[in-house]
Amino acid sequence: xxxxxxxxxxxxFSALNIFRYITVRTFIAFFTAFFLSLIWGPIFIxxxxxxxxxxxxxxxxxxxxxxxxxxxxxxxxxxxxxTLIPCFLWVDMRNPFVWSVLIITWGYGAIGYxxxxxxxxxxxTKGLSGKIRLLGEFLIAGxxxxxxxxxxxxxxxxxxxxxxxxxxxxGYFYVAFGSLVIVGTANAVNLTDGxxxxxxxxxxxxxxTLGLFAYVAGHAGIANYLQIPHVSGAGELTPVAATxxxxxxxxxxxxxxxxxxxxxxxxxxxxxxxxxxMAVLTKNEIxxxxxxxxxxxxxxxxxxxxxxxxxxxxRIFKMAPIHHHFELKGLTETKIIVRFWIISILLAVLSLATxxxx
Numbered sequence: 001x002x003x004x005x006x007x008x009x010x011x012x013f014s015a016l017n018i019f020r021y022i023t024v025r026t027f028i029a030f031f032t033a034f035f036l037s038l039i040w041g042p043i044f045i046x047x048x049x050x051x052x053x054x055x056x057x058x059x060x061x062x063x064x065x066x067x068x069x070x071x072x073x074x075x076x077x078x079x080x081x082x083t084l085i086p087c088f089l090w091v092d093m094r095n096p097f098v099w100s101v102l103i104i105t106w107g108y109g110a111i112g113y114x115x116x117x118x119x120x121x122x123x124x125t126k127g128l129s130g131k132i133r134l135l136g137e138f139l140i141a142g143x144x145x146x147x148x149x150x151x152x153x154x155x156x157x158x159x160x161x162x163x164x165x166x167x168x169x170x171g172y173f174y175v176a177f178g179s180l181v182i183v184g185t186a187n188a189v190n191l192t193d194g195x196x197x198x199x200x201x202x203x204x205x206x207x208x209t210l211g212l213f214a215y216v217a218g219h220a221g222i223a224n225y226l227q228i229p230h231v232s233g234a235g236e237l238t239p240v241a242a243t244x245x246x247x248x249x250x251x252x253x254x255x256x257x258x259x260x261x262x263x264x265x266x267x268x269x270x271x272x273x274x275x276x277x278m279a280v281l282t283k284n285e286i287x288x289x290x291x292x293x294x295x296x297x298x299x300x301x302x303x304x305x306x307x308x309x310x311x312x313x314x315r316i317f318k319m320a321p322i323h324h325h326f327e328l329k330g331l332t333e334t335k336i337i338v339r340f341w342i343i344s345i346l347l348a349v350l351s352l353a354t355x356x357x358x
Contacts, residue, residue: 022215026239029090033243037082037250044081045254045261048072053120071259074116075251076267080109082247087240095236096152097281100144102240104277107140108186109270116264127265137186137273141179145280149174154281159229161287161354167229181285182276188295189272190265191302191321196257198323198337202294202344203271204248209291209348210278211241216355217282226355229283237278244274257334284351291351294344298322 018024048054049072091098115128148154149172156174160166170177193199216222218235248271254260263271272295279288289296301322308316317325326336 022218022235022238025090026211026242029086029239030242030246032086032089032246033082034246034250036085037078037247038253040078040082041250041254041261044075044078045072048074048261053116071262073120073262073264074113074266075255075261076109076112076263076265076270078254078261079244079247079251079263079267080106080270082250083240083243086243086246091239092236095233096148097231097233098236098240100148100281101237101274101277103144104140104182105270105274108137108273109266111136111140112190112265112267112269115269116266119265134183134187137183137269138179141182141273141277142175144277145175145178146172148281153232155229155231155283157229157283158285159283161284161290161351162357164227178280178285181280181288182273184299185276185279185288185292185295186269186272188292188299189275190268192295192298192323193263193268194321194323195327195333195337196259197252197255198340199263199268199271200248200252200255201337201341202292203275204245204252205341205344205348206275206291207241207244207248207271207278209351210275210282210284211238211245212352213282213284213355214238214241214278228355231282234282237281241278244271257337287351287354290347290354293347294340301325 053072053074087093087098087102093099111128111133115133119127145154149156156171157167157169158174158177189199189203192202214231214234214237216226217228217231218233218237220230220232223230251261251263251267255263275292276288279285279291284291298321301317302320305315305317305320308314318328319325323336323340327333
């Protein structure tokens, strides 16, 4: 942890005292992660091409996607690698919340990697069994939350936005509830990752918003003024969120239409797990439904499509997730992507408004 060493020298060099501020370390961590992702991006893509780790396209998908077959995948690995070094340099790694976020993010990334590897090695779109994947996700989230509640004082209260003072204490049932939030968010992001740049920008927007929530929740004075739950130690999650935002922007440099690399499950599951964990640790589990509205709608489109087909034999959408429905309706890929980005920004602003509307 470079910043702690630098801060320890502040008695001799007073200018180094700035490293005790979360805001300063957040900005430094951001630029460290961004430039690492830009530098490593071409190398990463070249290695994926050399190993023939290309994306397999669904046979029943939009025909316009056929040209994307063979595009390097597992780009989420670039994001994860670009965040790790800045975290060790500029984040207090003694903080249990930091370790919890990293364990779930990297744990979900490992599950996604296995899924991606099976897909590219067998050249199909099935990958890891859905049951095994969900079991692994719930296990990682459940154990992590249990440890946080038992040994590090994580609150088991669920807070409702827009309503002052409305909260419920779930006790140890919170382990199941929090795990459901994390797993649900991870898989919703996974379903959203279907067009070039579609998933990463809403992830960046959500991570930025949750980073702000982490900062205010971790600051006792601000939390008391805004009448939101004070979560001691949550402020240290802000520079972690900054590394995700920066690495995500670096990834977007290569993922924007037409994509040079795809995120893959290693990216969508890990980033979704990160967002879900941030929502749980900052006590914004319910608010995540609003903030992650794009992900929620994508997931619901799949759920309703499956239920409708099983019960009636008819499909509600031309194809699910819903972004494929809009493609088949004639909207261009870039138009769908940008409009989803705009919606994500609007939902983030609405979520931030809850800080004052209580």
